[in-house]
Amino acid sequence: MSRLSFALFLACVALLGWGCHPADHGGSHAADAFEAAKDAAESAYKDAESFDEKLEIARGFLTSYPESEDTGEVLELIGGDALEAGRPEAAYELADAVLTRIEDPKVELQVKMKIAALHGKTGRQDELAGLAAELAAGHELRYRELYPLMEAAVEAQAWELAIEQAETSLAFATAEAYKEDSPDVSDADAAKYGERRIAYSLANKGWAQFNLGRAEEAFESFESAKDSSVYNFLGVDDTPLTRYWGQALLRQGEAVEAMELLATEAIFGSASEALDVYREAYSACHDGADGFDEHLWDTRRQRARAIPDFELPDYDGGTVAFADFKGDVVLLAFWFPT
């Protein structure tokens, strides 16, 4: 799946999920009106044929409801479409207009985080650094803000800033901090996902260090990130670690090592970027991409791992074990109704 289509997929998810939580507008009539306005805006947005139409729909919705919990989502959506249409200014203007209409500091933070993400995508390093400093001074930032700032910095290639954000975010890469953010998770999961934050931050830090020409430090960061990575049964961790590490090896001229490192993540991971780097490494090893598809299939078979057995209920009151399907080819899909 290409990066663009994955972005579109996320945009669809964002659109479908656009607001499950109306802010309290005082009474159910107001809440009903909000729901109706949101539904109308959603369906009009989906049907809109031009970016200008979408912009007006988003503007109308945000003018009526600048402080709903959906403000951030709407700005993200229009931000993505603005970039695609080559009109980032329109998204900036809308976000600025929204900022003049809101008082709730939480919504303000949400909006500014969307502006930071936009700075990342448009590569506005100075604006991003200024905004990050402003946010750090004015809000108690936690991991949920610090990691998107780190990602935005990486995207804008603001490497020093990325390292700074990665280091700050590490303070929240603990089981305790994770539990504070998500009180419902079990202690075991909090430990696991707290640790995973370390891997995530260090992967980004390493990539920033590498791009600053500090290769030795970068590989140290990657090694440490690996120690904190959480792998699923396929051997995939779904952080950018493998991709950044592989890219760094490739740039150092170590294409064979890059391929070895990347194969599992490229084949079974969910980020298409890992596959792109893997293909690049293959091409470097084989003087071009000829035979890549066959190679991919062979490697898939070699690296395939057994799915752990599991038992889940069906809708007729029975329980089905995965082992029941052994001997058959199984297409197993995970979904939820929207």
Next chain:
Amino acid sequence: MELPRLEPLWQKYKDQGLQIVAVEANRDREGALKFIEENNLTYRFLEEVEAEGEKVVPTLISGGYPTSYLIDREGKVVFAHLGFDEGDEVKIEEEIRKLL
């Protein structure tokens, strides 16, 4: 993988040893049953278990929804797929044919 697009694959290959199993991860039973009925889906449907601490789905996937795995006759995952693009069902069908 968009579930209604799997139905034709199921009809075409079920007699050759293909199983299609869809796991609903949010325990939205009402929404799930409605969707299954509206789209006339006839393959297997399972749902996430109820207990908070013993969820199964997070032990199987890490990337988000929709995720699909193609699993060979030995129980090994040989293909993993996140999201859905127009035309993905063609690619999935190619992979299925290689395994059957």
